[in-house]
Amino acid sequence: MASNGDESSPTASNSSISPPDERSESGDVATTRTDGSGASDGVVPSTVEDASGYGLSLTLVGGVLLALAYYGYIAVTGPQTLGQAIPGPFYLLVFALLFVLELFQSRERGAIAVVRATVLALFYGGLTAFAIEGSVYLWRNPSAALNGYVGVTVLAVSLVVAALAYFLYLAALESNAAGK
Numbered sequence: 058m059a060s061n062g063d064e065s066s067p068t069a070s071n072s073s074i075s076p077p078d079e080r081s082e083s084g085d086v087a088t089t090r091t092d093g094s095g096a097s098d099g100v101v102p103s104t105v106e107d108a109s110g111y112g113l114s115l116t117l118v119g120g121v122l123l124a125l126a127y128y129g130y131i132a133v134t135g136p137q138t139l140g141q142a143i144p145g146p147f148y149l150l151v152f153a154l155l156f157v158l159e160l161f162q163s164r165e166r167g168a169i170a171v172v173r174a175t176v177l178a179l180f181y182g183g184l185t186a187f188a189i190e191g192s193v194y195l196w197r198n199p200s201a202a203l204n205g206y207v208g209v210t211v212l213a214v215s216l217v218v219a220a221l222a223y224f225l226y227l228a229a230l231e232s233n234a235a236g237k
Contacts, residue, residue, distance in 0.1 A: 111162070112223060115181075120219035122184040124212040128201060129191030139186065142193035152182035 133139050140148070156178035163170040195202055202208030 112227070116219050116223040117216070119181070119184065119222070120216035121212070122181070122188045123219055124208075124215035125189075125191040125195070126184045126187035127191065127211050127215065128194050129187030129189070131201070132190050132194035133187070137190070137194065139190060142190045148182070148186045148189075151185050152178050155181050155185075 156174050159177045160170060160174040163173060165173075195208075202211070
C-alpha cells in the first residue's frame, strides 16, 4: 500500500473503514446503515443497472421501430395506404398482444396498470404498424434508405429520440417518487 506521508499512524490509515453494519457510498450520497438508520435524503442515484433490462430493451426496440415507422409514414403518405403490407386484423392482434404483455409485466395493479398498458399498446402498436408498412416499403424500394446512407442517419436519430424519451420517462417517475 502506497503512503503519501499523511497516513503514518494506524488510526489515520483505518479512519476510512466503516463499521461492518454500515454501507458507505462514494460521491455525494449519504451513508446509510443496513438497519435502515442513518442520514439519507431519500434520493437514490441512478446506476447502470437502472438502465438495463426491460426499459433498455424497449428503448432499443422503440428506436428501431421509430426508424422503420419513418419509412412507413413516407410509404403511407405516398405510394401505398395503411394496411397494404398485412391485413388490418393483424395490427389489432399486435395491439392486443402488447396490451396483455404490458399488463402482466406491470409492477402495479389497478387503474394505473390498465392506463399504462393501454398507452404502451397504442404507442408501440402504432409504431409497429408503421414499421411493418415501412419494412415492406423498404423491401420494395431499398434505394430509399441506401441512397446517401440516409437509413443510417434515420436509425441514429431514431435511437437518440427513443433514448431521450426513456430518459424523460425515468425523470418523470423520479420526480413523482420524490414528490410523494
